[in-house]
Amino acid sequence: MQIHIRISDDLQNTRLDIILSRHDKVFTRSRAAALVHSGEILVNGRTKKAGYRVKPGDIITGHISEFTVEPEVLPEDIPTDIVFEDEHILVINKRAGMVVHPAPGNFSGTLVNALLYHNPLILGVGEEKQRSGIVHRLDKDTSGLMVIAKTEQALVFLQKEFRERRVEKRYLALVSGNLSHDQGEIDLPIGRHPVKRKLMAINYETGKPAVTLWKVQKRFKDACLVEIALKTGRTHQIRVHFYSMVHPLLGDLVYQPGRLRKKKSIAPRQMLHSCRLSFRHPYSGQKMEFSSGLPEDFLIILALLESEL
Template identity: 50%
Template sequence: MHIKIEISSDQAGLRLDQVVADSKPQISRSIAARLISTGAILVNQTTKRPGYKVKPKDLVDGEAPSPDHQDIKPLVPESIPLNILYEDDYILMIDKPPGLVVHPGAGNDSGTLVNALAAHHSGFREQSWGMDRPGIVHRLDKDTSGLMVIAKTVGSLEFLQKEFKQRRVEKHYLVLARGESIPDSGVIERPIGRHPHHRKRMTVMEENGRYAKTRFSVIKRFDSGCLMDVRLYTGRTHQIRVHFYDQGMPLFGDSIYQNRTFRKKDPGVPRQMLHSWTLSFRHPYSGVRLFFEAPMPEDFKTTLLYLSRGGPVKSVNQG
């Protein structure tokens, strides 16, 4: 399998192994790292480390083994209930519950959405996927609930990933955010990058961050915050959480991107209050534009009622 990628300005700053893994659905991040480390994939005809940060116009070139020759850990099917909103031969729409991890990783070898998918449909267990996250077009954080579109064929996966990359997918979220002076609506355009000291966190980064755009509008106000409709124009890691924290209106229940005073768990707020609400995209086979909506989950409704009745103490300055 030949790999040839010319790095665009939008990809600049990404890790090389991530770029390679994103280029082919058959290649996982770990396989990409191994290929780079062994010199099978080069950048501008020179060897690089998997963590090399790519630059605009870098030429990534090399050969990857076919899926039949890749060392892939077997995916274990698990009977985990799925809330399926729609399904055909090409896609699967689910309403992900909070607390469900999307795919296996460090500390999560089982009990993931991918394990559930493998039990639901035998096609997800086929070797042709060549990776540990078959069908996964986009991700939600463990404690984020709501809509996810899953590809049931490699062709559908490639089409939908391109649609997300080209920003042809319209995504709206429901958010409960803390703050007493939140404007009725607004647009946040602040670049986001990896935190220089906390590698598992993201942060607004003016110089080396990637462009990120978020639009919000208030649906309902209460004493300590708001319920908001949030549209994502880009899909950076933790984008809503980072943008809202940067603007002084962090999400209720977020223990990371949060004012120090509120990082301890509140009994009335079980998780970060973020719900993937609506999703609109073109069908990978018919081209017809589809629209899906996931209703507000029960824990979100309960938290909204709790906050509307007074809930936690009022917000303070970011610290």
Template identity: 40%
Template sequence: MDEILPAVLDEAQEELLLDEDDFEGSTSSRIDSTSDELYEHYRVVADKGQQLLRVDKFLINVMHDTSRNRIQAAADAGCIHANGQAVKSNYRVKPGDVITLMLNRPRFDSTIKPEDIPLNIVYEDEALMVINKPSGLVVHPGCGNYNGTLVNAVAWHLRDNPDYDPNDPTVGLVHRIDKDTSGLLVVAKTPDAKTKLCAQFFHKTTRRRYQALVWGNLQEDEGRIEGNIARHPKDRMQMAVFPLDSGVGKPAVTHYRVLERFGYVTLVECILETGRTHQIRAHMKHLGHPLFADERYGGDQILWGTRSSSYSSFIRNAMALCPRQALHAKTLGFQHPTTGEEMDFESDLALDMQQLLDKWRVYLKGMQK
């Protein structure tokens, strides 16, 4: 691969060609070059030793979180420029070329501003906070979610703390959970706390247990799912599982244990060895048991059960009760970054998920009569 040195890399994850890792942003394409004024959103300068290379191939080498099809679409819309002029996908990049992404709207101000949003704080001290996040709350600003996030809420909560800057990457979120997943996560209030907590996640010494309602009646009471996780080659809003020796994606391991069976769905506990994007959702679909009501992974369809109208009505009502993937980050454990104390936290299931399980329990009793 030719060496390419980017002169400027746009760190704002709101761009057309850059998808959020947790896929919490808008899914709609916003390429539009009809405006008279264009704004630079991304810039890269070809190295002096750059060999002639199509601009779409050139950009796919530096814009790692996008696809060649999306780059080609941007070029077709006149949004890819070389040295100030719009070019098509077959333009050949030369040494010293300045390649830019131009859109008809200014760059979004990604500054994190405090917002008065309620937080369910499970624990807090001078070094960290443990928060029980409700479903529907995005954790970090991104494409389509520029405010109203958990990070904005934390900034408000700590607005009088002179040592906490919400725009300083050395503090803040240590890990993420999906927008429509409820449950526990930890926020670091100091650089030292974030460094030490991140190291624990990296070395897999944290303790995380999730509860999920999945489609189907699992054959085994417990098991281990292992497979690399990467973006789906045909649907970049999904993650997919690939063989360990495929060279595609990052290794991921999920352990599961059956907690309760409802005939057509099963409540499982999932323990993560790794923390990949959508790991539980992708692994359970790979196993043939997508999460109940998980629209992105096909769990919003009736995948198990009868074809009766009464059952269909029951499922519709169940999904209306919990209209999101039935997944909750129930426990979180780690070593305190300052004191060294082992700390473990547990949260009750979110109300919508608890009501969903109760509904299935009533249905199961009716089946057994």
């Protein structure tokens, strides 16, 4: 399905997701927002947020290859590792292999399905039912800490904290090869891949600022364990930045040089774990700090690398 909309004067300042939902009755607002977020909808050739306020003359384009009516989000009895919970928030330890929210190809078995079983009142927290309670995301094969909003007020507060970069996130990762320094900073803009729209890439023309700080924790024969702090939170930021340094994450099947893609990795998934999360509580304002130990699959790979020293 092709989308081509030119914005007239009378539509000025309307949200992008609302424009799409008005354009075609098959679009629900949450479906429209999901397509915008995935990069399938562009404004003047660039990605925007669902809440972008359109301007006269803006041209909205897109090619929707997989167009289906948005299914209902159902609660599912999926074990969830809850680290902390009160009436406002949940902090969970996401396992690798779990998608955060329903999307084409993954309409069940997601973290949101599990959260709705745990607490049905989370449904509808936020503008998109499929992302109910979701403040931030981790990739499917990234494990570790996430904060979930149980109320609309908590969601708005925490989203603002993330936007204003008041939330501290730390990760542990195993990267390929031996880094030439013990610590460093990667400051390269990230945007949608010019051809493969579902992927991200270093993009100096349309990319957004992205800064990653890293420090080597341990060196192995042909890999390094690094601790990572993010100054920004772009999609796939850590994976893209280390790929750009020719030190891709162990087990990453997407951001990997062609010569290594055919080589079988010792890692079962990308070796990336969200190990620390710190933020202000949305009700009390108290600073909350959480940490998470490495999961078993990560520890197994570490032990294997140790045995090769």
